[in-house]
Amino acid sequence: xxxxxxxxxxxxxxxxxxxxxxxxxxxxxxxxxxxxxxxxxxxxxxxxxxxxxxxxxxxxxxxxxxxxxxxxxxxxxxxxxxxxxxxxxxxxxxxxxxxxxxxxxxxxxxxxxxxxxxxxxxxxxxxxxxxxxxxxxxxxxxxxxxxxxxxxxxxxxxxxxxxxxxxxxxxxxxxxxxxxxxxxxxxxxxxxxxxxxxxxxxxxxxxxxxxxxxxxxxxxxxxxxxxxxxxxxxxxxxxxxxxxxxxxxxxxxxxxxxxxxxxxxxxxxxxxxxxxxxxxxxxxxxxxxxxxxxxxxxxxxxxxxxxxxxxxxxxxxxxxxxxxxxxxxxxxxxxxxxxxxxxxxxxxxxxxxxxxxxxxxxxxxxxxxxxxxxxxxxxxxxxxxxxxxxxxxxxxxxxxxxxxxxxxxxxxxxxxxxxxxxxxxxxxxxxxxxxxxxxxxxxxxxxxxxxxxxxxxxxxxxxxxxxxxxxxxxxxxxxxxxxxxxxxxxxxxxxxxxxxxxxxxx
Numbered sequence: 001x002x003x004x005x006x007x008x009x010x011x012x013x014x015x016x017x018x019x020x021x022x023x024x025x026x027x028x029x030x031x032x033x034x035x036x037x038x039x040x041x042x043x044x045x046x047x048x049x050x051x052x053x054x055x056x057x058x059x060x061x062x063x064x065x066x067x068x069x070x071x072x073x074x075x076x077x078x079x080x081x082x083x084x085x086x087x088x089x090x091x092x093x094x095x096x097x098x099x100x101x102x103x104x105x106x107x108x109x110x111x112x113x114x115x116x117x118x119x120x121x122x123x124x125x126x127x128x129x130x131x132x133x134x135x136x137x138x139x140x141x142x143x144x145x146x147x148x149x150x151x152x153x154x155x156x157x158x159x160x161x162x163x164x165x166x167x168x169x170x171x172x173x174x175x176x177x178x179x180x181x182x183x184x185x186x187x188x189x190x191x192x193x194x195x196x197x198x199x200x201x202x203x204x205x206x207x208x209x210x211x212x213x214x215x216x217x218x219x220x221x222x223x224x225x226x227x228x229x230x231x232x233x234x235x236x237x238x239x240x241x242x243x244x245x246x247x248x249x250x251x252x253x254x255x256x257x258x259x260x261x262x263x264x265x266x267x268x269x270x271x272x273x274x275x276x277x278x279x280x281x282x283x284x285x286x287x288x289x290x291x292x293x294x295x296x297x298x299x300x301x302x303x304x305x306x307x308x309x310x311x312x313x314x315x316x317x318x319x320x321x322x323x324x325x326x327x328x329x330x331x332x333x334x335x336x337x338x339x340x341x342x343x344x345x346x347x348x349x350x351x352x353x354x355x356x357x358x359x360x361x362x363x364x365x366x367x368x369x370x371x372x373x374x375x376x377x378x379x380x381x382x383x384x385x386x387x388x389x390x391x392x393x394x395x396x397x398x399x400x401x402x403x404x405x406x407x408x409x410x411x412x413x414x415x416x417x418x419x420x421x422x423x424x425x426x427x428x429x430x431x432x433x434x435x436x437x438x439x440x441x442x443x444x445x446x447x448x449x450x451x452x453x454x455x456x457x458x459x460x461x462x463x464x465x466x467x468x469x470x471x472x473x474x475x476x477x478x479x480x481x482x483x484x485x486x487x488x489x490x491x492x493x494x495x496x497x498x499x500x501x502x503x504x505x506x
Contacts (some may be wrong), residue, residue: 006080008049008050011046012046012088012092013123013124015039019116021039023035023039023112023116027395032107033102033112036112037100039278040099043119044092046092048089050080050085051089054080054081055085059415076126079129079492081129081451082125082454083237083304085447086127086444087308088126090308091122092119094142094315095116097317097319097426098224098426100422102422102441103323103420103436106219110222114147114148114222114459115144115221115225124137125137125234131178131238133238134239135167135174137361138167138170141267145218147161148161148218154164158209162200162252165198165200166197166201170198173194174192177194188303195244195248195252198235198239198240199252199255199301202233203227203282204255205259205263208282209251211383215277223321228318229312230307232289233292234287236289236292237455240458241295250293252289253379255288257383257390260290260386260387261393264390264393267397268393272285272319272332273321274329274330277317277318279319279346279479280317281318284310284394286305286390287391291303291304291306291376292304294376297375297449299375299379300451300452302368305365305368307447308363309356312430312433312434313354316430316434317350319427319430321350323423323427325487335404335405337405338406339406343406346427347405354401356438357398362433362438364433364434364437364441368448373388409420453494
């Protein structure tokens with residue numbers, strides 16, 4: 001393992017914490033917002049620097065040394081690899097865009113200090129591989145939303161019950177797998193506890209009630225930042241994937257598949273915009289888990305690509321809904337609102353980000369969704385069909401909500417509702433990334449394929465006896481990997497052909 005040229009990860013994690021102290025004694029809300037924008041922008045710069053520094057090393061992993069803590073826990077504290085390299089800038093970008101898109105009318109309701117603290121915790125989580133450190137950071141990340149619910153005098157019972165149960169079962173599951181001592185042969189009860197903890201934290205049915213409750217009672221921005229980076233998926237990769245046998249992964253994949261279809265159906269019938277967004281996100285996050293638990297190179301590549309595309313698309317989608325809610329209050333989906341004439345820019349962003357989340361051609365998620373379906377079909381044919389059904393229902397729900405919000409009637413108001421410059425900049429930045437990733441998917445898909453292969457090799461070494469892994473690698477491994485690589489290249493070529501055909505038509 002090599003060391004990064006500069007301590008980018010350390011700076012990215014410490015900057016938000018220093019920012020909390022910097023804004024603590026500034027009573028003027030607008031000044032606090034401006035300082036928070038500066039801190040989140042610098043944090044994004046550090047995460048991008050870590051990504052580029054890692055790319056120049058041409059290594060599978062790199063780290064920043066925190067020697068004292070490393071000696072205490074017996075493992076590297078901050079590690080960046082193929083999996084976490086793009087996730088860190090994605091998380092930092094979400095916090096920056098949410099801060100920028102917060103209007104002056106909302107600055108007193110959105111806690112910038114808690115947002116910076118949660119960003120620091122999230123970045124530390126995404127650069128950690130030690131099981132106990134991951135569990136501790138997952139527990140710490142639940143504190144800022146709880147404090148917000150308390151400060152808003154909203155009920156906390158459901159949130160505390162589910163988050164507390166998730167932390168406890170994850171800790172017990174990690175304890176069981178480590179006490180057993182033999183990699184790949186963890187006891188069934190420990191694996192079951194890990195699966196339950198991941199299901200709860202990811203909001204997989206029937207453990208999804210806390211997520212709808214959080215969107216109902218917390219501020220939209222805080223709820224968005226808490227769920228959109230998908231820390232439950234990260235916990236599944238780091239805690240469960242290396243040690244779980246095939247039956248455990250298949251069980252988690254099937255439960256997630258049922259949740260994806262169920263949540264997509266629920267999104268169609270919601271009567272309130274926040275709940276609609278919550279179920280739409282639940283469906284997509286469940287699809288990511290389906291691909292992760294297939295544990296094949298194609299399925300993992302698709303899932304990791306969809307993870308990035310959904311994070312970008314649904315973040316922009318949620319920020320658009322948040323901007324509309326800032327003008328009209330809580331949005332009911334029982335009637336037409338006719339807001340297009342007042343907010344045409346937000347309407348365009350709403351449709352773009354919503355369709356991008358379901359893998360519309362020309363967007364970042366197109367190739368990833370295709371790879372996810374291919375991997376699911378290779379595992380079980382009915383899983384691929386269910387993935388397509390869930391994506392189709394999500395697309396219908398997005399278009400239906402668009403018509404309810406922006407068409408159908410004429411909206412009269414004496415107050416201008418046009419999008420403000422910060423909102424347009426935030427969502428436009430995400431839209432450019434979504435379209436850029438769709439028109440030029442090769443770098444992103446190649447990076448996710450390398451991360452998938454790294455996870456497959458790690459699972460092969462940890463889950464099986466060494467002689468069996470060596471035998472498998474010398475016999476059928478090269479042919480399987482060559483077929484998977486060919487499938488990835490075909491998907492990228494199909495996306496390039498689609499782009500070329502539409503450009504020539506224009």
